Amino acid sequence: LLGHSDSVRCVAVSPDGRQLCSASSDSTIRRWDAESGAPIGKPMTGHSDWVQCGAYCPDSMRIVSGADDCTVRLWDASTGESLGVPLYGHIEWVWCVAFSPDGACIASGSDDATIRLWDSATGAHLATLEGDSGSVESLCFSPDRIHLVSGSLDNTVQIWNLETRKLERTLRGHSDMVRAVAISPSGRYIAAGSDDETIRIWDAQTGEAVGAPLRGHTGYVYSVAFSPDGRSLVVISGSNDCSIRIWDAITGAIVVEPLLGHSRTVTCVAISPDGRHFCSASLDRTIRRWDTESGASIGKPMSGHRDIVNTIAYSPGATRIVSGANDRTVRLWDVSTGEALGAPLEGHMGIVSSVAFSPDGACIASGSWDNTIRLWDSATGAHLETLKGHSVRVSSVCFSPDRIHLVSGSHDKTVRIWNVQARQLVRTLRGHSYDVNSVIVSPSGRYIASGSCDNTIRIWDAQTDNEVGAPLTGHTNYIQSVAFSPDGRSIVSGSMDGTLRVWDLFE
Structure with missing residues (x-):
């Protein structure tokens, strides 16, 4: 979602789920349609400095914001117009704002170490x-x-009684600033996330700590939230550990452990067609199998490649895995035992960058940095054909659903369509201005999508060779991967700009 001219400081989703708003260092707030991602109206302007925070009222009709200009502002969520005058009183930056559950009261927290309460209808302090x-x-x-619960730079969580407007108790335990607080739906528990890399749970009635601190993050904890049933505490860290962790708020147990096993970077993962398990390949030269539901490791690592494993794929029946590696070989594996099936498939003169099974599982295609694609009999391992035509390394291969055609993408900037039965090049699709990293055929076989280092995705009609519409633009760095949704109506793309994007092809 593009529009702000400076960093985004905060995002809030409306309670009805229909829109979201973003606050920015460009001194504006923007509204977006939650379903389509389209901007709603003009930017909401009025603050004279960075907008640090925003929140919706319970009925989704109003937005409150706080900024470095020391003010709090109210906005009409449907029109974007400012409601009344700015709320003055804080003498330092406003870091956080919140509506009460009935929408009648607003709370604002500031760098001046105070919390101010406001009447949301009149703006009165x-x-x-x-x-x-x-x-x-x-x-x-x-x-x-x-x-009202607050988290502070002084390492404490404080509970305030809004009827008496006095501090009720102070919860201590964190050894660094508290960045995030949350209350369970029942009101029974309080969770706090801190720069000390822990989450602590307290009983809101007694002020007693519930269990030991939740440890696992290796960076600041920026956000905490309870699930609607109050049993799962979802902790999102915006720190350098880049992780999301899920905890049971009652027991403190991690619901899903990080999947550990590889000794070096994971290069790719593939999910079995039946969804029951998945496999991962790594710089450590091994492939590992995992149970999708439990996350448990299955069997021993599958070892045999002599160099980095770059690519893996399941057979349609989920009984075999094919892999390609920097050792220039293709290998087949038994999914149930993890054992290698036969000898390595040798022939490529360069790194194997992509592998794919045909829809009937009878044929394997492998793309290589030697500029060729090789076809193999998956039962015997026999070499069937070498497809030549690309002038630079092959980065991606994909079979059509009818098995008649194979599509390849290359760093020669082209997409090529091959007839697998005739074992010949059918046509070459040109349009990208830089390397093609990924190709995929739609479930119907009608369309081809390609992602490139020119930061665009192109859609092609597989029957006519014509481009379908204009290139899809929005990514700001190389596109590494593209995939169709099962109904063929949407495309998901992954980019080196750190984002995933979903595109509707028929809007």
Whole structure:
């Protein structure tokens, strides 16, 4: 979603799920359609400095924002118009804002170490809560609206009684600033995430810690949220550990462990057609199998390649795996035992970059940096044919659903269509201005999608060779992978710009 001219500081989703808003260092707030991603109206302007935070009211009709201009502002979520005058009172940056569950009250936390309460209808200042000795970083109302919880730079979590407008208790335990707080749907538990890399759970009624701190993150914990049933605590870290972890809030147990086993970087993963398991390939030269539901490792690592494993694919029946590696070989494996099936398939003179099974499982195609594609009999391992035509390395291969054609992408900037039965080049599709990294054929066989280092995706009619519409633009770096949805109506793309994008082909 493009539009802001500076960094995005905060994103909030409306309770009805229909729109979201983003706050930015460009001093604006923007609204977006949650389904289509389209911008809604013009940017909401009025703040004179970075907008740090935004939140929707419970009925999704209004948005509240806080900024470095020390003000809080209210906005009409449907029109984008400012509601009333700015709410003045804070003397430092406003870091966090929240609506009460009934929408009647707004709380704002500031770098001035105070929390201010406001009447959301009139904008009147109701109270100033003082007690934190550091910047207030996070706020959350209890479901019954009686309490407000705050997290602070002073390493504490504080519980405020909104009826008496006094501090009720201070929760200590973190050894660094508290960036995020959340209250369970029942109001019973409080969770806090901190720069000390832990999450702590407290009983909101007694102030007692519930179990030991939740440890596992290796960076600051920026966000915490309870699941709707209150049993799962989802912790999202915006730190250098780049992970999302799921915890059971009652027991403190990690619901899903990180999948550990490879000793070096994972290069690719493939999911079995039946969805029951998946496999991963690595720089450590091995392939590992995993249970999809439990995440448990299956059997021993599949070893045999003498160099980095680049590519893996399942057979249609999910009984075999094919792999290609920097050792220039293709290997077949038994999924149930993990044993190699036969000898390595040798013949390529360069790195094997892509492998694919034909839809009937009888044939394997492998693409290589030697500029060729090789076809193999998957039962015997016999070499069937070498397809020559690309002038630079082959990066991607994919069979058509009817098995008649094979599509390849190359760093020669072309997509090529081959007749597998005749074992000949049928046509060459030109249009990309840089390397083609990924190709895929739609489930119907009608369309081909290609992703390139020119940062675009192109759609081709497989029958006529014509491009379908204009190139899909939006990524800001090389496109590494493309895939069709099962119904063929959407494409997902992955890029070195760090994003995944979903494209509707028939809007």
